Structures are given as C-alpha cells and as structure tokens.
Amino acid sequence: GENVEQHPSTLSVQEGDSAVIKCTYSDSASNYFPWYKQELGKRPQLIIDIRSNVGEKKDQRIAVTLNKTAKHFSLHITETQPEDSAVYFCAASRGKLIFGQGTELSVKP
C-alpha cells in the first residue's frame, strides 16, 4: 500500500524567512496530494492541493511542487508570519488518503 514520509518533523524559522516541507510517497499511481494545516487545538484544514497532471501550484505565499518521477512533493511558504505556526500534514491518494507524520512549524517573531 501507499506510504508517505514527511520531513522534517520540526522546523523553526525566523519571521520573514521561507519554510520548506518535503514528502515522498511510494505508490506511483497516487494522483492527488493535499496539504493540511492544524493550529494548536484546532481542526486540520486544507490549505493547498495538487493533482498529478500539474507540476506546481501557488496560492499567495504558499506553493506546492510535485515531481512525479522522483515521487516527492513539497510545500513552500514564503515570507513566513507567526500565524503560520502550526503542524502541517502532507497526504497522497489514489483513492484513500494516506497522511505523513506531520511537521511542526514554529515561526519566531
């Protein structure tokens, strides 16, 4: 079955810096790759997703890139702000969503 590995598990950046979180997946048939953000004590919420027919997608300060050949995808956050502090989960799917272990991002003012 699908396996998703996410790195790093924790990430600390200064406000204004960029943050990058990477995920690899094992099932080459996976065709949907969402990213969820979970603030402390809150529910996970979808922040951006990408399908396998697209290599990159941007939404303001966040972007996701997908390399199907290497089976990895990444989340990029530019100009980080303290409110970006949260746990971020990647997932891969060709039907059932399989989540990565999560990355705890801390943005220091």
Place this chain on the structure above:
Amino acid sequence: ETGVTQTPRHLVMGMTNKKSLKCEQHLGHNAMYWYKQSAKKPLELMFVYSLEERVENNSVPSRFSPECPNSSHLFLHLHTLQPEDSALYLCASSQEISNIRTGAGELFFGEGSRLTVL
C-alpha cells in the same frame, strides 16, 4: 451550526466504561470518516462510510464500533478500551467518497474528541 461538529470535546473514561463519540456534519456531504490522531504519528484512518454504508474498516479492534444512522451523523462507540487508545479522534466528511478514478477530495474535519483512557 455549520461544518463538522464533534461531541464531547474531552472524555475521560476507565477501561471498563462504555461511551460514545458523536459527529454531525451540516455540509450535505455523502462520506464520513473517523481518524485517530496520536502524538508524532500520522493521522490513522479508522472507518469510512458512504451514504450510511460502511465501506472501509482499517483493521480496527472491535472495542471500537462505528454507527452511521444517516448521512449527517456518525458515532464511535467505545467499550473496554486500553490506555494506548488515548488520542484525539477526528471525524471528517467529504462530498463524495474517494475512489481510484477520481482520487480524493477535500476532507472537512471536526475539532476532535480528546479521549483519555485511565
């Protein structure tokens, strides 16, 4: 009330107790899910329901028993739990159940029920 709501938000129970978690979605979705979230581990899918029919049981112990009386409500009945079952239990819904052809769609999560088993 809109979105996905879960009750109770916090639950402490002994190993011999019977309790239930409730989830309600007001989004008109056809699929509902239970996930287990433990510290430092990926979200673990437990059960999937599509139009009140269980379509997936991810090797979950029988001490967890789901119930979906209609497409808006989902329950997780708990009986004879173990301390290692302590976790955040998240309910989610989606427009349709995901499949290999269409891939998955957006999941809308509730805020979770924090369960502590003593």
